Amino acid sequence: MGVVLESTSLEWLSLGIILVSCVYLYYRNVFNFWKKKGVKYVEPVIPFGNSKELLMLRKSLAEFFKGFYDAFPNEPYMGIYEFNKPALLIRDPELIRQVLIKDFVHFQDRGVTYDEELEPLSAHLLFLTGSRWKNLRAKLTPTFTSGKIKMMYHLMEECAQQLKQSLDKPATNQQMMEMKEVMAKFTTDVIGTCAFGLQFNAIENEDSEFRKMGRRVFTSSFRDTLVRIIRTVCPSVLSLLKIKVMPQDIEDFFVGAVKETVEYREKNNYIRNDFMQLLIQLKNKGRVHHDDVVVENLKNGSIYEEIHEKATDIDFSDKLLTAQAFIFFLAGFETSSTTLSFCLYELALNPDIQDKLRDSIKAVVNKHGGKVTYDSLNDMPYLDKVVKETLRKHPPASFLVRNVTKPYVVPGTSLKLEAGLKVLISVYGMHRDAKYFPDPERFNPENFSSEAKSARPHYSYLPFGEGPRICIGKRFGLLQTKLGLATLLLNYAFSVCEKTEIPLRLNPTQFITSSSTGAWLRIKKCTTT
Template sequence: MPPFVVHLVLAVSVATVALYVWFWRGYQYWKRRGVPQLQPTFPFGNFGPAVLGQTSYGEVAQELYNKAKGEPFVGVYSVLRPALLVRDPQLIRRVMVADFGAFHDRGVYLDDEEPVNRQLFFLRGQEWKLRRAKLTPAFTSGRLRFMFQTIAECGDELSAVAERLALSGAPAEVRDLAARYTTDVVVSVGFGVESDCQRNPDAVFRNWGKKVFAPGLKSSFGFRLLFLSPKLSEFLRVKCGFTDVSSFFRKMIADTVAYRESNNVTRKDFMQLLIQLKNQGCLDGERPPPDAVKLSLNDLSAESFAFFIAGFETSTTTLSCALLELAWQPDMQRRLQQEVDAAVARHGGLCYDAVADMRYLDQVLAETLRKYPPLPVLNRDCMEDYKIPDSDVTLEKGTGIIISLLGLHYDPDIFPDPDRFDPERFSEQEKAKRSPYVYLPFGDGPRICIGMRLGQLQSKVGLAAILSRCDVRPAPQTPRRLRWNGRGVLLLPTTGIPLLFQKRQ
């Protein structure tokens, strides 16, 4: 063997051993601090299957949660980064609410060079605080009432589509059906534009939605790395492949704003509220703060993009999974239909107050979100050294915090027989028996999902619209249990959800 080959093999071997030793020492972090830890594996720590796209991030975190049974918290490693997986509801309350000041950032890497990334979900520190304060008034129940008629019109179209499917007699893919409905809602309520996705499956906004949530191998790996190893993502300057999507949204927003301002057009939608924030620094009717900062056009683009991707995909999963469960549970479906019929008759139609009156619908939606939380893991960053109450453990600044929603939501000690779909878990009597910090589909505290009410409302209207006209039944190929895509961070099924629609008698 030539000498240079021998030297090369020796150098590579020494480098590999040195790297392994470096990782091995890093993987002793929690032991040195007296914290129980789950055994990591070189080189991805406890999240190898998620990094490689073999198992979804949510399922890996759930497995770690189950392995740590009996512990209030346990140390894990996200690649080489130490993170604390929190299981105890009281400590979760401290992280999310009581001691929020010490955990106010998500700990997800932000690529500042991509304008649409500068949205509320990713922002940090004071910049997040100011943006959140500006946007919160846009999602009050009063403003949702103004938007309800638009949502209801999309629901009417969904009813008509469901009836046509019933007449065809063929199984329908409800994820696609739900995605087209929620896209119509989000685009209409968000931008005052008719996306026409329910009539036209190849509509522009539907195609952009598919593009965002069907990224290539490189982009999906990059997106997982943003959550799993923020510092490595920042070092590598990871991109998520949103460049063309970003360009589309920035142009669309710029054109919409220019048209409305030059033609003095106002509408009761999210875009109009963003325009007010751009021009005034606050919404109409709100007292402007003395240091009011107006949003830039890029800020409008970022928040509009966030409104689009968060609004349609999460509600698509919720609506389609609720229909799947109700198809297998005809008694529950019949009970819900009776409630919908009664509320619509009482209020003279499907209006905001009629939906608010549907208590069982609320329970069905809550149980759906228990079994299928769209974002199955909550991440936080420890922003300062923090001593965990009633322990000898002090978390160092920069430590990651992980809360497994699948772990909590499927914990049999909290939700007995967790695989069973049971809306009665969310009756007032049952909710009073358990901590509110074991059920967190929208997060909690100051960083709770800002669009929670809108997401719930469009899902409820979609369910009511379909079930008021049709029954849903399993098709021969309908799955009893869904499997999850390992390449994403959101909980997305690997297959479709075919169901049969039958017109109600």
């Protein structure tokens, strides 16, 4: 009996050794990828690759990719491993231009795996690939022209006035307020009225369902982290096991809200100047009317023409409409609210800049009849500098991803990138590189003076991305951000308080760059004369 047990134990031990050896050999082969190609890389750790700190929630995504960006300061690119997947992080502005614009045909997709059948809300412009993305982008571009956005300005302005009314009392009492949440309520109401045509009432109502849902979408749990890892390592498992990234109740809520809105408008022939109306127009007529030169939506006319000349009709179904409304909501409120709160935080830490900005806003408003108008906001160069500097120091999208869609040889090298490989750009790393922005930890709006901008490469500043996949809502986001700031600074002053965290710690659980503790500031009324 003892001999049999001893034999069985040896068999299990041998099997264990074989399994461990196989795993080791597998990872050794995987982790030799960049060495074989002669690319410098950050040494991986089995089985995490270079993603252990991300898995352990020790770093935010912004800090995570910045760490790689800083690892080889003299290299144009370097190799990393997202668990068992090799990826190339590029840091040379000229190479970034090649990837995002000149050779875009090789890097058309973002490389995000999604299952449209399992999760209908995932079929939005951010995730779509290939010809479906190209055709949808062509159809949606007229929706975001300056003319269309200008028509919605009065809707934004109503939200700004509601924001002011809600802050008068706490400002009179010089209260401490968590401004990230305050700004999220404002941008939620703006996107509610402009994208959905609904009054979300997030500013006035603490129990606003849309604010609750927005908060839930951007609050990551352990499950969310695990699903993100599975999506990176083996995305087919999610589809096989029918695991959704988005909780079912959130999906049901947004699908129901959009369906109800569309049905009401179509049944009652109700027309409103907002994004929802433009989406309905696209669904029913197949196109959005061009009210101005749509090519302005992209800086490179040739790229615009290439996309739009080859674009074909797309079946803009109710599901596709709902997915676009969903991503408008998420991208519209969260990115702008974080930018607003980071900006107020920096202005509280730099009262001289706050005072200068307030004075400049007052001067322009006085020239425009004493009101914050669409035209007056476009006549505020110092406000523009302050917003750009906020996006430099705190870019909501801290990194960009492009998937190699056609094999590509990096110019001037023999390095060949095969289809399916991810290419990463650390926006946060570039924005804090002293080579492009002297004293990068200092909040300095003069980084965006004409002289400073001409002294650095164009593609060292990428808060909205670049090229054909540049953020389509860039104008909308900047407008609501500037309107919010102008309204606040004309009426209130912001200062640090005992709850203000200096420096801010970034939240390791959120995809969008945000602080762990919010932005606590003291607010008080100021004169507007």
